[in-house]
Amino acid sequence: MGINEPLNRKLRMALVGGGQGSFIGRVHSIAACLDNRAVLTAGALSSNPERAKSSAPDYGIEDSRAYTSYQELIESELALPEDQRIDFVSIATPNHVHFEVAQAAVKAGFNVVCDKPMTYDLAQAEQLLETVQNSDVVFALSHNYTGYPLVRQARAMVLAGELGEINAIRSRYIQGWLRDSIESDDQKQAAWRTDPTKSGAAGAFGDIGTHAYNLGRFMTGLLPEQISCHLKTYVPGRRLDDYGTAVIRYENGALGTVTASQISHGRHCGLEIEIDGTKGSLTWHQENPNEMSFRRNGKAHQILVPPPEPEYQDRMGAGVCRLPAGHPEAFFEAFANIYIGAFDDMVKRAAGQPFDGRDSIYTNCYDGVEGMYFIQQCVASSGQDAAWVPLRHEAARR
Missing domain, CATH: 3.30.360.10 (Dihydrodipicolinate Reductase; domain 2)
Known part of the structure; x- marks a missing residue:
């Protein structure tokens, strides 16, 4: 069986946040790639342009895909051919940035995995839910303990x-x-x-x-x-x-x-x-x-x-x-289980198959x-x- 069949390729990931000194950004990158179903391809790793660029080698991100802002990331990735651009954006920033990044990514047609809590306040969460409902993207929230x-x-x-x-x-x-x-x-x-x-x-x-x-x-x-x-x-x-x-x-x-x-x-x-x-x-x-x-x-x-x-x-x-049995599985594996549930739906979406973004095993925008x-x-x-x-x-x- 190929990887992410019927796509037979890895899903391409972009990470927003997670620059030097971050804990959760590294967790997202490890969890997403744990089962060999995704590869970290691009990133806007910090709101500080210099730190964003200098953090990229820590993740193995090529300089050409190391962006200095999430706006640059989305614009540049959309300009690439479909067979090269990212499939999903993972958001690992402080809470007050979640909404603007997620909203922009969803409107651009990219799937999203967002750290929790989903937004800064309820008004933003309700607005983001409406945007997701009006799209066909997969949106997952990293309540990782459910994994x-x-x-x-x-x-x-x-x-x-x-x-x-x-x-x-x-x-x-x-x-x-x-x-x-x-x-x-x-x-x-x-x-x-x-x-x-x-x-x-x-x-x-x-x-x-x-x-x-x-x-x-x-x-x-x-x-x-x-x-x-x-x-x-x-x-x-x-x-x-x-x-x-x-x-x-x-x-x-x-x-x-x-x-x-x-x-x-x-x-x-x-x-x-x-x-x-x-x-x-x-x-x-x-x-x-x-x-x-x-x-x-x-x-x-x-x-x-x-x-x-x-x-x-x-x-x-x-x-x-x-x-x-007897080989302990813990935090990274549980976090990865949120990703594999989302990946299943991302593959369905890419293959033109229906998926249920509301009644999903992974925490979703409604849960957010x-x-x-x-x-x-x-x-x-x-x-x-x-x-x-x-x-x-x-x-x-x-």
């Missing part, structure tokens, strides 16, 4: 009714890297994430709380109705929240909690989720991603591992495993609007002393 095999397996088990009716979701993402005011020392990642002009209306809740919320939505499919949220800023002088907790009421009567912290000593990437149903409960921890506990009263507790045992063999879990609505409503609720506010957006998908 872990056991997260996919949990979703399959929940949707198959193995947990019964879902009563409760407890998700949290606990970090400690912003315990001190390192943004005051111009630490690059901290500086923009704590700057409301670049990050948006929320800090920790916008950065990692969105992951915890999205994970519950993905694994259960439950639609939210209302949210009550408290956001706090503990580090003196910081302009955005560094801790927060929220309670969510779901459509079926279930309750959910989301907690996000970036000020907890010694914590790194403590994304955890527990789901309680009438027939059983699941627990998964991102820092130990290759084990998931499944508990039922009166029965022995089970530890599921990827690829799942035959009793739980399901394409949603086993289909995204690359290695035999939900995420921005979540941020907006958390900030609104917290500003009203944790008053209950609506959380169901019309873009929500089951």
